[in-house]
Amino acid sequence: MTDTSIDTRDDAVARNQWWDVWDQFKTHKGAVMGACFFIFIVLAVYVGPWIWSIDPTYIDVRARNQGSTWAHPFGTDQLGRDMLARMMAGGQTSISVGLTAMGLALFLGTLVGVLAGYFKRIDGLLMRVTDLFLALPLLPLLLVMVMLFRQPLSASFGPETGIFILIVIAIGITSWMPTARIVRGDVLALKEREFVLAARSIGTRPGKMILRHVLPNVMSPIMVSATLGIATAIITESALSFLGLGFPPDFPTWGRLLFDATDFMQQHPQRVMWPGLAISLTVLSVNYMGDGLRDALDPRIRGL
Amino acid sequence: MLTYTIRRLLTAIPTLIFISLIIFLLLDMAPGDPTAQLPLTIPPEVREQIRQSLGLGEPVHIRYLLWLKQMVWSEPVYYLSQSVDWVSAPDEARLISWQTRAPVMDTILERLPQTLMVVGLAYVVGVLIALPIGIISAYKQYSVFDQAGTFVSMIGFSIPPFFSGVLMIILFTVMMPNDSFWWFPSIYDTTLVIDSWEAFGKQVRQMVLPVMVLALQTTAQISRFMRASMLDNLNQDYVRTARAKGMTESVVVLKHVLRNSMIPVVTVIALGIPAIFGGAIITEQIFKVNGIGQLLIVSIQASDVPMVQTLTFIFAILIVFFNLIADILYGILDPRIRYD
Numbered sequence: 001m002t003d004t005s006i007d008t009r010d011d012a013v014a015r016n017q018w019w020d021v022w023d024q025f026k027t028h029k030g031a032v033m034g035a036c037f038f039i040f041i042v043l044a045v046y047v048g049p050w051i052w053s054i055d056p057t058y059i060d061v062r063a064r065n066q067g068s069t070w071a072h073p074f075g076t077d078q079l080g081r082d083m084l085a086r087m088m089a090g091g092q093t094s095i096s097v098g099l100t101a102m103g104l105a106l107f108l109g110t111l112v113g114v115l116a117g118y119f120k121r122i123d124g125l126l127m128r129v130t131d132l133f134l135a136l137p138l139l140p141l142l143l144v145m146v147m148l149f150r151q152p153l154s155a156s157f158g159p160e161t162g163i164f165i166l167i168v169i170a171i172g173i174t175s176w177m178p179t180a181r182i183v184r185g186d187v188l189a190l191k192e193r194e195f196v197l198a199a200r201s202i203g204t205r206p207g208k209m210i211l212r213h214v215l216p217n218v219m220s221p222i223m224v225s226a227t228l229g230i231a232t233a234i235i236t237e238s239a240l241s242f243l244g245l246g247f248p249p250d251f252p253t254w255g256r257l258l259f260d261a262t263d264f265m266q267q268h269p270q271r272v273m274w275p276g277l278a279i280s281l282t283v284l285s286v287n288y289m290g291d292g293l294r295d296a297l298d299p300r301i302r303g304l
Numbered sequence: 305m306l307t308y309t310i311r312r313l314l315t316a317i318p319t320l321i322f323i324s325l326i327i328f329l330l331l332d333m334a335p336g337d338p339t340a341q342l343p344l345t346i347p348p349e350v351r352e353q354i355r356q357s358l359g360l361g362e363p364v365h366i367r368y369l370l371w372l373k374q375m376v377w378s379e380p381v382y383y384l385s386q387s388v389d390w391v392s393a394p395d396e397a398r399l400i401s402w403q404t405r406a407p408v409m410d411t412i413l414e415r416l417p418q419t420l421m422v423v424g425l426a427y428v429v430g431v432l433i434a435l436p437i438g439i440i441s442a443y444k445q446y447s448v449f450d451q452a453g454t455f456v457s458m459i460g461f462s463i464p465p466f467f468s469g470v471l472m473i474i475l476f477t478v479m480m481p482n483d484s485f486w487w488f489p490s491i492y493d494t495t496l497v498i499d500s501w502e503a504f505g506k507q508v509r510q511m512v513l514p515v516m517v518l519a520l521q522t523t524a525q526i527s528r529f530m531r532a533s534m535l536d537n538l539n540q541d542y543v544r545t546a547r548a549k550g551m552t553e554s555v556v557v558l559k560h561v562l563r564n565s566m567i568p569v570v571t572v573i574a575l576g577i578p579a580i581f582g583g584a585i586i587t588e589q590i591f592k593v594n595g596i597g598q599l600l601i602v603s604i605q606a607s608d609v610p611m612v613q614t615l616t617f618i619f620a621i622l623i624v625f626f627n628l629i630a631d632i633l634y635g636i637l638d639p640r641i642r643y644d
Contacts, residue, residue, distance in 0.1 A: 131319070132319060132322055132323065135319055135323060135620065135623050135624050135627065136323060136326070136620065136623075137578070137616055137619030137620050137622075137623060139585055140585070140600055140612075140615065140616045140619055141327075141330070141616065143600070143601070143604050144330060144331060144604060144612060144616065145330070147604050147605075147607070148330065148331075148333055231462070235464045238464060238466065239464065239466060239586055242466040242586065242589075243585075243586065243589060243601060244605075245604070255466070258466065258467065258470065259466075262470055262590075265470065265473060265474060265478060266478055269474045269478055269479070272470050272471075272474060276467035276470060276471065279464060279467060280459075280462050280463045280464070280467055281462075283461075283462040283463075283464070284458060284459065284461075284462035284463075287458060287461055287462055288458070
């Protein structure tokens with residue numbers, strides 16, 4: 001998929017290995033474009049509201065259902081709320097959910113993977129649990145979890161924070177399994193290496209061993225699953241919102257905006273396009289980034 | 305091979321039992337009360353009796369075992385007794401939906417044909433498109449075709465069904481003139497009875513959009529797998545030997561390489577079937593197909609616990625079953641896997 005060009009490395013100067021990774025990453029055009037676009041989107045949704053200072057919840061009924069104008073570049077919705085401001089607010093939620101849920105899934109996956117790979121005694125049990133989770137019907141269970149815990153969590157944390165916590169936890173505990181499997185495989189291979197034996201021979205304790213020797217060496221698969229995890233989390237959150245089981249209606253996310261816009265698809269098809277394009281392009285850019293990162297972190301390709 | 309199959313079957317049973325327990329306990333916490341929809345004039349003691357009649361008075365483990373027995377024993381026996389006369393119907397009451405007061409399984413069986421028709425056809429179409437794309441992409445690696453294939457499958461991965469579906473509706477229903485050949489209905493009409501060629505044409509037309517949306521996802525995944533698997537095999541020594549023996553290129557590629565590359569792809573195809581059922585929940589919602597995915601959403605919104613439990617368990621059974629099929633297929637196709 002990628003063309004690997006020979007990079008000119010200066011062997012005389014000791015270099016951090018991450019510079020090599022960066023050099024390899026730069027040769028993957030799609031990945032660089034994906035990274036640029038992802039940074040652009042993140043800036044647009046987090047910094048954008050300071051520049052485009054219309055309140056996303058401000059209702060201006062006289063300006064409802066407008067197309068693209070200078071006052072409202074993305075048009076307005078059926079209540080006259082500015083779509084650009086709503087897209088930014090929605091993007092903040094969608095990307096925050098994506099990043100946080102990915103972080104949680106990554107933490108769980110790495111924990112289970114390292115423990116299963118390093119401690120032989122609990123390996124069988126943990127991998128059984130992983131297999132069980134992989135056999136669960138995830139989307140139905142996610143829907144059920146949202147239905148069950150929406151009320152109590154909204155009551156104790158407020159509607160927005162409650163749903164945010166619920167969705168992040170729900171996505172996190174249903175998507176850690178691939179990471180756990182990959183990390184476990186890598187840890188099992190690492191354990192047989194000489195440097196681990198050397199570290200053990202000088203009496204390194206398991207906790208220290210995992211933090212100092214094992215974890216840094218499994219960083220690359222973790223980083224690749226991190227990028228792919230963002231994509232899955234964003235899609236899952238949007239799917240939940242699209243099915244009407246996500247955030248409350250007055251609290252926009254990209255999935256919710258898409259869902260709301262489908263009711264007006266006949267009259268205002270352009271309103272569907274903005275959130276849909278935002279979701280798809282963000283996921284596409286993250287996928288390309290993950291693709292480039294995988295190649296860049298693979299020393300067999302990078303060494304060429 | 306038989307011991308391998310039996311061992312895999314035996315490991316599937318505890319998995320299913322455990323999953324059923326998780327599903328049951330999770331749904332048991334549901335806040336919804338089945339009597340909440342009843343009129344307020346009903347006195348509390350009658351309300352309590354209604355709750356008892358729905359089986360809510362028992363402790364959790366009894367209710368779980370009863371539910372499991374109903375799922376795996378009473379319901380199959382009931383359907384068996386309907387079709388053959390030497391089996392009598394079981395004594396227990398059937399699993400009743402809280403929402404419709406009809407047997408859960410009857411409703412599911414009513415909805416299943418729509419799902420199977422749309423989802424099944426979409427999967428077949430997707431696989432049929434994906435295989436040639438994968439083969440050509442691998443054979444002509446880095447060609448324009450391969451690059452285009454990579455790009456299209458990246459798009460297939462990245463555009464979620466709830467956007468591609470809506471996009472299709474805008475293109476083929478909203479923007480297209482109504483009398484054009486390329487206009488397709490966006491709402492799936494389940495009441496359509498196929499009794500003439502005209503009705504058959506209508507049925508085909510209303511299936512086009514949902515099938516396209518689902519097939520795009522399948523094609524993206526399977527074609528990537530096919531390509532990777534073909535690439536693994538094309539550089540093997542046996543391919544060189546086959547060419548050295550003077551075999552034509554088509555025999556080398558389609559007979560030697562394709563057969564060996566199909567081994568992992570077949571298992572991936574089997575593993576993808578339950579996932580497609582999951583994706584169909586969203587697609588059915590968009591195109592208003594009243595299949596089991598749509599039934600699940602409606603039941604969740606109405607807190608219809610027995611229906612959701614049963615549907616989720618059916619999805620779980622599908623996943624475990626097709627995992628099993630994939631493992632066994634792998635064992636049949638690749639003798640090296642049958643480690644005992």
